Amino acid sequence: MVGICSYGAYVPLYRLAREIMVLEGKGGAGERSVAGADEDALTMAVDAILDCTKGKDHASIDGLLNASTSAPFAEKQTAAAVAAALDFGDNIVTADIGNSLRAGLTAVRMAADSVKAGSAKKMLVSASDCRLGSPLSAVESNSGDGAAALLLGDKDVIATIEGFYSFSTDFTDTWRPNTDRFVHVWNDRFTGPEGYTPMMQAAITAAMKKFGVDAKGISKLVYNGPDARTHGGIATALKFDPKTQVQDGLFGIMGNTGTAHSLMLLVAALEQAKAGDTILVAAWGDGVDVMLLKVTDAIEKAKDKHGVLGYLKSKKMVPSYQKYLRLRHLFYMEPSRMTAITPGLAQLWRERDSMYKLHASKCKQCGWLEFPIRRICPKCYSKDNFEQVKLLGSQVKLYSFSTDTIPTIPEVTDPPQGRAIIDFESGARLELEMTDFGNIENLKVGQPMEMTFRKLERQGDVAAYAWKCKPVR
Amino acid sequence: MGTIKDKVAIIGMGCTPFGDLWKMGVPDLIINSAYEAYEDAKVGPKDIQAVFVGNVSSSMWTGATVTEALQLDRIPATRLENNCASGAEALRVGAFSVACGMYDTVLCVGFEKLKDYGSGALEMPGSMHPISVVGSAPGSFAKSAVQYFEKYKIPFDKGKEILAKIAVKNHANGALHPKAHFKRAITLETALKAPMIAWPLGLFDCCPVTDGGACAIITSAETAKARKKPYVLIKGLGLAVGRIDPFKGKFRSDVDITFWDETWVAAQQAYQQAGIKDPRKEIGSAEVHDCFTITELIIYESLGFCPRGSGPAEVEKDSFTLTGDLPVNTDGGLKSFGHPVGASGLRMVYELYNQQLGRADKRQLKNPKIGLAHSQGGTPGMFQASVTLIGPGAN
Numbered sequence: 001m002v003g004i005c006s007y008g009a010y011v012p013l014y015r016l017a018r019e020i021m022v023l024e025g026k027g028g029a030g031e032r033s034v035a036g037a038d039e040d041a042l043t044m045a046v047d048a049i050l051d052c053t054k055g056k057d058h059a060s061i062d063g064l065l066n067a068s069t070s071a072p073f074a075e076k077q078t079a080a081a082v083a084a085a086l087d088f089g090d091n092i093v094t095a096d097i098g099n100s101l102r103a104g105l106t107a108v109r110m111a112a113d114s115v116k117a118g119s120a121k122k123m124l125v126s127a128s129d130c131r132l133g134s135p136l137s138a139v140e141s142n143s144g145d146g147a148a149a150l151l152l153g154d155k156d157v158i159a160t161i162e163g164f165y166s167f168s169t170d171f172t173d174t175w176r177p178n179t180d181r182f183v184h185v186w187n188d189r190f191t192g193p194e195g196y197t198p199m200m201q202a203a204i205t206a207a208m209k210k211f212g213v214d215a216k217g218i219s220k221l222v223y224n225g226p227d228a229r230t231h232g233g234i235a236t237a238l239k240f241d242p243k244t245q246v247q248d249g250l251f252g253i254m255g256n257t258g259t260a261h262s263l264m265l266l267v268a269a270l271e272q273a274k275a276g277d278t279i280l281v282a283a284w285g286d287g288v289d290v291m292l293l294k295v296t297d298a299i300e301k302a303k304d305k306h307g308v309l310g311y312l313k314s315k316k317m318v319p320s321y322q323k324y325l326r327l328r329h330l331f332y333m334e335p336s337r338m339t340a341i342t343p344g345l346a347q348l349w350r351e352r353d354s355m356y357k358l359h360a361s362k363c364k365q366c367g368w369l370e371f372p373i374r375r376i377c378p379k380c381y382s383k384d385n386f387e388q389v390k391l392l393g394s395q396v397k398l399y400s401f402s403t404d405t406i407p408t409i410p411e412v413t414d415p416p417q418g419r420a421i422i423d424f425e426s427g428a429r430l431e432l433e434m435t436d437f438g439n440i441e442n443l444k445v446g447q448p449m450e451m452t453f454r455k456l457e458r459q460g461d462v463a464a465y466a467w468k469c470k471p472v473r
Numbered sequence: 474m475g476t477i478k479d480k481v482a483i484i485g486m487g488c489t490p491f492g493d494l495w496k497m498g499v500p501d502l503i504i505n506s507a508y509e510a511y512e513d514a515k516v517g518p519k520d521i522q523a524v525f526v527g528n529v530s531s532s533m534w535t536g537a538t539v540t541e542a543l544q545l546d547r548i549p550a551t552r553l554e555n556n557c558a559s560g561a562e563a564l565r566v567g568a569f570s571v572a573c574g575m576y577d578t579v580l581c582v583g584f585e586k587l588k589d590y591g592s593g594a595l596e597m598p599g600s601m602h603p604i605s606v607v608g609s610a611p612g613s614f615a616k617s618a619v620q621y622f623e624k625y626k627i628p629f630d631k632g633k634e635i636l637a638k639i640a641v642k643n644h645a646n647g648a649l650h651p652k653a654h655f656k657r658a659i660t661l662e663t664a665l666k667a668p669m670i671a672w673p674l675g676l677f678d679c680c681p682v683t684d685g686g687a688c689a690i691i692t693s694a695e696t697a698k699a700r701k702k703p704y705v706l707i708k709g710l711g712l713a714v715g716r717i718d719p720f721k722g723k724f725r726s727d728v729d730i731t732f733w734d735e736t737w738v739a740a741q742q743a744y745q746q747a748g749i750k751d752p753r754k755e756i757g758s759a760e761v762h763d764c765f766t767i768t769e770l771i772i773y774e775s776l777g778f779c780p781r782g783s784g785p786a787e788v789e790k791d792s793f794t795l796t797g798d799l800p801v802n803t804d805g806g807l808k809s810f811g812h813p814v815g816a817s818g819l820r821m822v823y824e825l826y827n828q829q830l831g832r833a834d835k836r837q838l839k840n841p842k843i844g845l846a847h848s849q850g851g852t853p854g855m856f857q858a859s860v861t862l863i864g865p866g867a868n
Contacts, residue, residue, distance in 0.1 A: 404612030
């Protein structure tokens with residue numbers, strides 16, 4: 001039976017206390033997650049999938065659907081870049097699904113349908129968003145950044161999909177024209193009472209009727225919403241017990257993560273689920289998608305992930321509102337007057353096996369492993385006689401590290417820039433950028449590190465991505 | 474491998490003041506250093522038969538940049554580039570052209586005009602591997618300091634103090650040289666309290682970005698002797714270029730960033746040519762590539778002046794100060810004299826030349842013995858390392 005085989009999530013390291021955003025008196029309580037300056041919807045999708053596919057063979061993935069309203073490119077596919085970074089096979093289906101806050105659950109339905117139809121055995125769905133509210137707006141305060149990933153298939157499922165229900169409407173409460181960076185919202189005295197609240201209630205009610213279940217038969221109701229108060233009203237109206245039957249919306253510690261929100265809340269629910277649980281998931285945005293899940297015995301084996309709740313526990317506070325503006329590239333920074341050495345597209349393409357796939361060369365004659373790929377073996381001098389070996393997934397230790405105050409790079413989250421030399425357990429050594437490392441004085445030679453896919457310094461219109469390292473979270 | 478020992482002589486040298494030379498362009502750096510050398514050697518532009526130019530960042534047709542500046546008319550002029558060893562390369566390849574009998578009077582010139590870029594750090598032009606870090610040289614060398622402290626179990630504060638002592642020494646020496654970029658002695662406290670540039674390296678752990686030019690006029694040992702004027706002899710020339718380039722994204726798991734392998738090999742080449750068995754005793758002074766204080770600390774060990782891991786103890790004993798048993802960077806080194814990349818290798822030889830000829834003023838050593846100049850381009854993991862040995866002439 002088609003279902004969810006694995007889950008994963010990503011919440012960036014940084015949190016912003018809303019009380020810092022008090023310039024216009026709109027600070028509010030709690031905190032929201034904030035992506036680093038080298039993160040966006042693309043990089044967070046990679047991190048969430050890494051969490052989801054931990055210990056799984058990437059080569060067996062048949063397709064990837066990535067849902068986002070804040071993909072870094074309007075023209076150029078995010079899913080293809082994510083699939084390349086994660087070294088999925090070449091003959092897979094990739095697509096971006098966007099433009100709506102329910103696109104994540106819509107993508108789950110599409111992926112489940114393709115597994116059910118037999119056109120794919122294993123489909124990945126990622127939902128990732130880094131939405132911008134205009135500075136000091138309520139949207140900025142309520143939002144959060146994050147990503148979720150689900151692996152769908154018909155074997156070894158941790159939750160079977162019992163059914164879908166979909167409802168489409170042109171009701172507009174939040175929107176962003178192609179030409180704007182910031183999300184707009186209409187007056188919530190209209191959008192809640194006339195849109196979100198009655199339509200969500202109606203859709204969930206209709207879905208339960210279709211599935212033949214009532215509120216008492218649901219272990220956990222999981223759904224997104226614009227804010228904590230409006231969100232909470234749905235469960236109460238539908239006679240669900242808010243204390244035991246409703247997945248917390250995480251507005252107070254994470255914020256509304258847009259397209260990722262409903263799937264991140266589902267991941268949070270799965271992290272706490274037990275065999276036999278029934279989970280009803282609903283996603284709002286230009287209509288409603290609803291899905292019913294039944295948790296299987298395999299759930300316990302899947303709980304080795306960071307997940308949403310795990311990632312929420314490891315955090316660093318953004319010290320000031322100015323720092324938040326810098327992380328989101330909301331003010332102009334004079335670039336350093338150093339020769340820009342960010343690679344061009346041709347070079348990035350030529351080096352993609354090393355840059356994206358993190359492949360090392362292993363000499364077929366003497367076994368010497370070297371990264372990036374080298375044509376002449378430095379030990380036995382055999383030429384073009386190597387096989388490509390994956391480094392991703394191999395344990396990483398810190399060999400040495402430093403900071404660098406000299407370049408001014410907008411894509412460095414926490415200047416000064418961090419730099420490291422790392423050793424892979426498999427034998428390769430690599431010098432690279434280090435990110436999310438906190439206080440440099442607390443790092444230790446030999447400590448475990450992990451790889452994370454991040455943005456490099458932007459060059460003109462071209463955004464380049466590469467693997468960086470960070471301390472294990 | 475053959476030897477260059479006693480085949481080639483330096484008969485004149487020149488060096489511009491090093492510093493923020495806002496009033497001097499590239500031609501001025503070349504002209505001012507060359508005319509000091511002409512006057513020193515008592516030769517003129519028409520005597521120069523060939524020119525070898527050491528330069529890194531002056532983009533293209535750099536041989537012609539020199540012939541144009543000096544109005545040398547249709548003679549061979551060649552630019553040599555080997556990163557921070559480029560100045561040493563001009564002398565090395567120039568020496569070979571004399572040793573083989575091709576030319577008799579050759580001008581070896583090195584220069585760099587860095588300040589015009591407007592950057593506070595060294596420019597790193599050229600094609601980098603896309604996976605390499607966008608960063609500066611301090612960030613690269615800082616990792617050697619972290620690993621050195623770890624390997625030899627040196628507490629952080631102690632390690633910082635050892636490095637600061639090297640900066641204090643070089644500033645004290647530079648204060649005695651009228652052409653140095655920074656002619657100011659500093660205290661240990663100043664060095665330790667300086668802002669961090671690339672943790673754990675602070676401001677005084679890093680050499681500056683500097684403009685400058687230096688040159689040498691060389692001839693055969695026979696010609697030099699017949700001229701009956703002061704000269705020095707080249708005793709050995711070593712060069713070792715590494716093969717693992719972190720700037721191109723290459724690193725290797727068996728590379729030890731607490732030792733400079735290429736410097737060791739280049740020094741062994743030069744020692745062998747000069748017949749040096751015990752460098753600590755036979756070398757009178759050394760001008761070394763102290764781009765960062767940690768670099769100089771590891772250089773002591775890599776040139777064979779002391780065993781591996783014993784550099785810090787030698788620093789504490791003041792072994793390498795002006796009054797130590799093997800003075801290092803008597804003119805202030807890169808730290809205090811400055812580092813115009815293509816000029817530095819020749820600037821080092823300029824100091825050894827002045828020491829040999831007794832012209833080093835307050836820095837003059839009683840017995841300069843054989844002088845060693847060491848240049849090292851690159852970054853931990855891969856270097857272009859050059860060692861030049863200079864000894865007294867026959868008269």
